Amino acid sequence: MNEKNVQSEQSEHSHGFGIYILVWLGLLALTGLTVAAAGLDIGRFTVATALIIASAKAYLVLTIFMHLRSESKTFKIFVIVALFFLAISFILLFADYSF
Amino acid sequence: MTTQAxxxxxxxxxxxxxxxxxxxxxxxxxxxxxxxxMFLVYSVYRFSHPQEFHIAAKELNTIVGTFNTMILLTSSLTMVLSIAAIQRDNKKLSIFFQFLTILLAVFFMVNKFFEWSVKFHHGIYPGSETLLNEKSGDILFFGLYYVMTGLHGLHVLVGIVIIAVMMRFTSKGIVTHDNYIKLENTGLYWHLVDIIWIFLFPLFYLIT
Incomplete structure (x- = not known):
């Protein structure tokens, strides 16, 4: 009980080994999927498909491996804001470029 | 205030x-x-030279790229398992997983070394005569390829050094089951390096 208290004071990141192995298998499966999808002839959707699969992989790594799921709200907001600004630079760039 | 003091x-x-x-x-x-x-620069040039990027990417070995992706994903698993092990006060297991992470990172770099060596052998490197005679899209593609995977590789090398230091910290008892923040932050760094590769891989190897 005492040990558990110490643990939770530090952080509540104690997941079981099982979920990590599960996520790892999921990541390998998504890698297989993205390689397979690249072989298909779907024209301009190729890039979109690759980016969606990569984002799904990144999401898994961020939430489970980087423990974002069990972090406080502050961390989640920080990450969302950082990604938001990266997205802004892409959107504004292409707003300028593609017209 | 008192408690703070x-x-x-x-x-x-x-x-x-x-x-x-x-x-x-x-x-x-x-x-x-x-x-x-860098991804911004990549996206602009890919947008302006789609056909040349498409053809230049065929030069890259998809099998080596896929293999390296799997190695790096696995190293992320062993990294997070080393943290889970130290949380359970299993020092030896944690050190073992950290060692595995370094081993996998070294494998990744060895593959990268051979991959680059083959390219260099074919005369494809920044500023090479073969490359400068190609279209500007090819020059841009390989320029970005070398800079981005190169900088990523540099991060992997730095990661190897940091994890090695963590192995020493763990064995010396500086990283323990109730004080493992150093190891955890090392993990955060390592997973970011993994995420960057997750995006580099399809954008360079899978656009053929």
């Missing part, structure tokens, strides 16, 4: 794990901007 008294060494993690995340955001800027 007690925390700072001589008997307690001040420790702020939450602050340490937040600081690490802030550092990771600077990394995001560093690589994000």
């Amino acid at each position: 007690q925390v700072h008294s001589a008997e307690h060494v001040h420790r702020d794990d939450l602050g340490a993690r937040l600081g690490m995340w802030l550092f990771l955001f600077t990394e995001l901007i560093l690589f994000g800027g």
